Amino acid sequence: MQLTKEKLLIPDLSNDKLIDLYKQMWQIRLFDEKVDEFFAKGMIHGTTHLAVGQEASAAGVCALLTVEDKITSTHRGHGHCIAKGATADKMMAELFGRTTGYCKGKGGSMHIADVEMGNLGANGIVAGGIPLAVGSALTAKMKKLDYVTVCFFGDGATNEGSFHEAVNLAAIWDLPVIFVCENNQYGMSGPIKEMAKVEHIADRAGAYGIPGVVADGNDIIEMINVTDEAINRARSGKGPTLIEAKTYRWKGHSKSDAKKYRTREEEQEWRKKDPIKRYKEVLIEAGLLTEEKAEEIRLAVKQEIEDAVKFAEESPAPTLDDLLTDVYA
Ligand SMILES: Cc1ncc(C[n+]2csc(CCOP(=O)(O)OP(=O)(O)O)c2C)c(N)n1
Numbered sequence: 667m668q669l670t671k672e673k674l675l676i677p678d679l680s681n682d683k684l685i686d687l688y689k690q691m692w693q694i695r696l697f698d699e700k701v702d703e704f705f706a707k708g709m710i711h712g713t714t715h716l717a718v719g720q721e722a723s724a725a726g727v728c729a730l731l732t733v734e735d736k737i738t739s740t741h742r743g744h745g746h747c748i749a750k751g752a753t754a755d756k757m758m759a760e761l762f763g764r765t766t767g768y769c770k771g772k773g774g775s776m777h778i779a780d781v782e783m784g785n786l787g788a789n790g791i792v793a794g795g796i797p798l799a800v801g802s803a804l805t806a807k808m809k810k811l812d813y814v815t816v817c818f819f820g821d822g823a824t825n826e827g828s829f830h831e832a833v834n835l836a837a838i839w840d841l842p843v844i845f846v847c848e849n850n851q852y853g854m855s856g857p858i859k860e861m862a863k864v865e866h867i868a869d870r871a872g873a874y875g876i877p878g879v880v881a882d883g884n885d886i887i888e889m890i891n892v893t894d895e896a897i898n899r900a901r902s903g904k905g906p907t908l909i910e911a912k913t914y915r916w917k918g919h920s921k922s923d924a925k926k927y928r929t930r931e932e933e934q935e936w937r938k939k940d941p942i943k944r945y946k947e948v949l950i951e952a953g954l955l956t957e958e959k960a961e962e963i964r965l966a967v968k969q970e971i972e973d974a975v976k977f978a979e980e981s982p983a984p985t986l987d988d989l990l991t992d993v994y995a
């Protein structure tokens with residue numbers, strides 16, 4: 667489908683779906699901005715990692731997945747959850763530690779899972795989701811099931827041994843898994859350009875004999891297109907692909923971060939590549955959206971997030987009787 671002269675969208679997505687993706691990017695951004703606000707006020711406990719600025723990769727990659735398809739996520743996973751169908755009210759309740767949350771208030775930000783929607787879970791262990799995704803893909807192959815598994819992880823995770831072990835196994839067994847590295851340029855305070863000698867994380871695919879694709883992670887159309895190819899490859903039994911989404915996290919690594927390891931100028935440069943603004947311009951150019959409609963969508967999402975907060979605040983906290991339930995499988 668031709669979206670505009672410059673922007674060619676390869677898979678056939680309806681106009682409604684394309685608008686829905688715009689809305690979803692706002693859901694991801696406004697959810698995380700609200701969480702940021704509550705952490706600053708001390709209203710949510712524990713820790714959290716925000717994906718503001720990284721919306722295009724979560725939304726673009728999940729755009730083509732079915733409910734049967736699986737994902738594994740990371741410590742920076744709220745966007746992945748939303749893109750795979752989680753609702754803001756149950757997510758917010760989880761962050762507030764309420765019984766109506768996805769883990770009945772016992773998991774918090776880094777453990778949200780939504781197995782019914784194919785979300786096998788966030789993960790507080792860097793690279794911890796990668797072997798799980800490969801296990802999920804091995805299950806699909808052995809049981810001859812048609813689903814694919816998408817594995818999200820950061821640039822820092824590709825320096826962990828489990829990344830290399832898991833990718834190698836997936837490669838030699840031609841498993842239906844798509845590795846999506848969200849290269850937001852840093853692992854905590856460590857710049858990836860100082861932490862890896864390769865120019866692109868995608869170059870690491872060559873060591874395992876699988877395709878490695880560099881993509882503009884702030885361009886949702888490009889993310890959809892590269893994922894489409896990787897999904898087709900996985901579903902047809904040809905094995906995994908490593909996609910590197912070049913992006914940037916606008917906020918600090920975690921809730922307390924003075925960001926001394928990067929400059930304000932660098933941050934401004936990346937803010938100019940705002941994935942939501944860029945997608946809005948593409949949709950307007952294609953005649954699918956107007957400025958007024960875009961603002962209506964943003965305001966509706968803002969209200970949705972406020973409603974999620976109200977739901978969380980009004981939900982009950984666990985009692986002592988809940989202490990030992992759902993702790994072990
Ligand atoms: C195995 C392990 N080592 C270290 C940590 C501490 N830690 C939490 S997030 C993080 C950085 C991860 O960087 P990256 O994979 O690039 O993800 P990003 O935070 O940039 O999304 C580290 C080192 C951890 N949680 N798990």
Ligand SMILES: [Mg+2]
Pocket residue numbers: 820821822848849850851852853854
């Ligand atoms: Mg990173």
